[in-house]
Amino acid sequence: MSTIFTALLNDEAGFIVSAELVLVATICVLGMIVGLNEVALNINNELEDVGSAFGCLQQSYCTSGVRGHNAHVSPSSFLDRPDFCIGENDIKTVQ
Numbered sequence: 001m002s003t004i005f006t007a008l009l010n011d012e013a014g015f016i017v018s019a020e021l022v023l024v025a026t027i028c029v030l031g032m033i034v035g036l037n038e039v040a041l042n043i044n045n046e047l048e049d050v051g052s053a054f055g056c057l058q059q060s061y062c063t064s065g066v067r068g069h070n071a072h073v074s075p076s077s078f079l080d081r082p083d084f085c086i087g088e089n090d091i092k093t094v095q
Contacts, residue, residue, distance in 0.1 A: 055083050 062077040
């Protein structure tokens with residue numbers, strides 16, 4: 001039994017060198033950083049599209065007045081003006 005254990009302890013076939021493991025881990029981390037950067041950029045672009053869609057909603061209204069026998073209601077209106085930075089592509093990436 002001890003000879004099998006000694007043989008397994010001294011066997012170096014298939015051993016991953018730590019330098020190779022560090023290189024593979026570094027490549028994986030760099031790939032994840034680039035991938036997460038692209039995900040963040042695309043999420044910002046989609047949120048900008050949603051914000052532009054909400055900003056383009058027309059919220060103006062106008063009601064005419066009503067006059068009855070002993071009462072009346074005045075007319076009312078609201079004019080929706082364009083907001084600041086309403087256009088698309090307002091988010092700029094810093095490079």
